[in-house]
Amino acid sequence: MPRPPIAINNFEVILIEMIQVYNVSMSYKEDIEVLHEINFEVKKGEFVFLVGTSGAGKTTILRLLYRELVPTSGHIVLAGQNLSQISRSQIPYLRRRMGVIFQDFKLLPNKSVQENVALAMKVTGTKRPQIRQQVDQLLHQMSLVHRKDALPEDISGGEQQRVAIARAMANDPVVLLADEPTGNLDPKLSLEIMHLFESFNFRGTTVMVATHDLSLVQQLGKRVIRIEDGRTVED
Amino acid sequence: MWYLFEESFSNIRHGGFVSLLSVMIITLTVTIGSALILIGNYLRGQIEDLKEEPAIIVYIKDSVGESEGREFRSQIEKIEWAAAVTYVSKEQALEKGERMFGEFGKTLTDGFADSNPFPASLDIYITETLLPPEKLSQLVTQLKSFPQVEDVTHEQDTSEFIHKVETVLLGLAGLMGGASVIIVCFSIMLTAYFRREEIRVMRLVGATYWYIRVPLIAQGVFLGFIGSLTGILSFYTLYRIFVPRVSDMQFIPFDQLGLILIGGVLLGLLGSIAPIRRYVNV
Numbered sequence: 001m002p003r004p005p006i007a008i009n010n011f012e013v014i015l016i017e018m019i020q021v022y023n024v025s026m027s028y029k030e031d032i033e034v035l036h037e038i039n040f041e042v043k044k045g046e047f048v049f050l051v052g053t054s055g056a057g058k059t060t061i062l063r064l065l066y067r068e069l070v071p072t073s074g075h076i077v078l079a080g081q082n083l084s085q086i087s088r089s090q091i092p093y094l095r096r097r098m099g100v101i102f103q104d105f106k107l108l109p110n111k112s113v114q115e116n117v118a119l120a121m122k123v124t125g126t127k128r129p130q131i132r133q134q135v136d137q138l139l140h141q142m143s144l145v146h147r148k149d150a151l152p153e154d155i156s157g158g159e160q161q162r163v164a165i166a167r168a169m170a171n172d173p174v175v176l177l178a179d180e181p182t183g184n185l186d187p188k189l190s191l192e193i194m195h196l197f198e199s200f201n202f203r204g205t206t207v208m209v210a211t212h213d214l215s216l217v218q219q220l221g222k223r224v225i226r227i228e229d230g231r232t233v234e235d
Numbered sequence: 236m237w238y239l240f241e242e243s244f245s246n247i248r249h250g251g252f253v254s255l256l257s258v259m260i261i262t263l264t265v266t267i268g269s270a271l272i273l274i275g276n277y278l279r280g281q282i283e284d285l286k287e288e289p290a291i292i293v294y295i296k297d298s299v300g301e302s303e304g305r306e307f308r309s310q311i312e313k314i315e316w317a318a319a320v321t322y323v324s325k326e327q328a329l330e331k332g333e334r335m336f337g338e339f340g341k342t343l344t345d346g347f348a349d350s351n352p353f354p355a356s357l358d359i360y361i362t363e364t365l366l367p368p369e370k371l372s373q374l375v376t377q378l379k380s381f382p383q384v385e386d387v388t389h390e391q392d393t394s395e396f397i398h399k400v401e402t403v404l405l406g407l408a409g410l411m412g413g414a415s416v417i418i419v420c421f422s423i424m425l426t427a428y429f430r431r432e433e434i435r436v437m438r439l440v441g442a443t444y445w446y447i448r449v450p451l452i453a454q455g456v457f458l459g460f461i462g463s464l465t466g467i468l469s470f471y472t473l474y475r476i477f478v479p480r481v482s483d484m485q486f487i488p489f490d491q492l493g494l495i496l497i498g499g500v501l502l503g504l505l506g507s508i509a510p511i512r513r514y515v516n517v
Binding site for chain 2: 066068089095102108123167171
């Protein structure tokens with residue numbers, strides 16, 4: 001059984017493993033185990049698909065990675081930090097180094113497209129001119145400049161998806177986690193989104209995409225971690 | 236800083252009726268608090284006047300001679316709370332009566348040339364500005380038990396009334412203060428509840444606990460500030476309308492107004508320490 005390494009903060013450059021999951025089990029209630037002794041490692045700069053049917057435990061793994069949940073047993077080390085050992089006050093700083101694209105996007109309905117993207121930078125205390133510059137650049141990259149003042153309800157599902165991606169990339173994260181990012185998109189748009197992720201990955205961001213779309217996974221030919229009934233069945 | 240203002244105002248705007256209710260209740264508290272201070276100031280003035288007058292007057296029987304009366308005075312002086320005791324002879328009492336009745340005084344005292352009806356007395360000034368009423372009654376009973384004493388009069392009614400008014404007003408101000416804190420607390424909790432999804436997203440993208448908490452605290456402080464300012468203005472209006480008709484009470488001085496304003500802000504601050512942890516802990 002591999003042992004978790006000692007957490008090393010602020011020495012990211014020497015890290016080879018970006019995500020390390022050791023014997024992680026997770027139960028929401030005492031008798032219902034959602035994950036059972038999951039083990040995998042993701043190297044810095046890798047692109048990984050987390051696949052499995054609905055309810056297999058993919059979303060739970062991602063929620064454990066961004067520390068919304070704490071495993072019942074086992075350890076998760078992310079960018080050198082053991083997530084079981086970090087204090088509640090350290091969690092925001094961990095999340096600032098990650099970009100998360102949620103299955104339901106989690107866009108704020110009363111804020112415009114550019115305000116939603118800016119939110120991730122605003123909470124870190126970034127100065128306004130810097131936020132404006134980065135947001136403009138991201139909106140341009142996501143072809144959303146013409147929609148920047150629109151509210152989420154006034155744009156299409158594909159556009160909402162791109163807003164969520166832009167927000168996730170706003171702080172130049174070291175890890176990008178995406179939960180079913182192509183859930184409601186047509187195959188062409190889905191592939192476009194994947195190419196976007198590839199471009200982020202090419203620039204050094206470690207990418208983990210949870211999906212049940214196997215055809216998309218096959219088209220890209222990346223590493224696959226398969227989860228079934230809360231267990232790792234293939235890596 | 237800009238974020239703080241932006242978020243606080245947005246919270247207040249979204250709070251709608253509850254924000255308005257918070258401001259109204261603080262306004263009411265500050266108005267009642269100001270009335271308490273105004274009455275308190277007036278009562279303190281009255282107490283100062285009372286201080287000039289003897290708290291207890293012991294009338295001595297006519298059968299008791301002057302030397303005996305002065306001896307009695309030394310006896311009374313030994314009693315606890317008796318700060319000073321003055322012996323007023325029958326002649327001095329007559330002069331006092333003459334002064335009291337002004338232009339008719341002379342006519343009056345001329346009539347009493349042969350038999351002076353004014354009794355000699357001991358004017359007792361007490362150590363405490365206001366003795367507790369029960370202590371005062373006790374002291375009066377003690378004085379009445381002396382054989383030289385004809386009668387005893389004292390300021391019991393005034394002191395009792397002042398104590399009662401102070402207690403009622405303090406109780407009322409306490410209740411209003413408590414209600415203000417609860418309403419502001421409710422307003423902040425409601426804001427956190429309405430914005431729970433937004434707070435959750437902010438937490439998930441890396442907002443710290445205090446990044447979310449500080450605008451909510453500022454919201455409470457702002458509600459407190461606006462409420463107390465409105466309260467002072469309302470009270471000033473009421474003062475201008477009613478007080479000159481019934482009394483010559485002076486309006487609250489500026490330093491006390493400053494304290495009232497700080498008090499209102501503190502009520503808002505206390506209310507902002509609402510239990511919102513469950514919405515923030517994501």
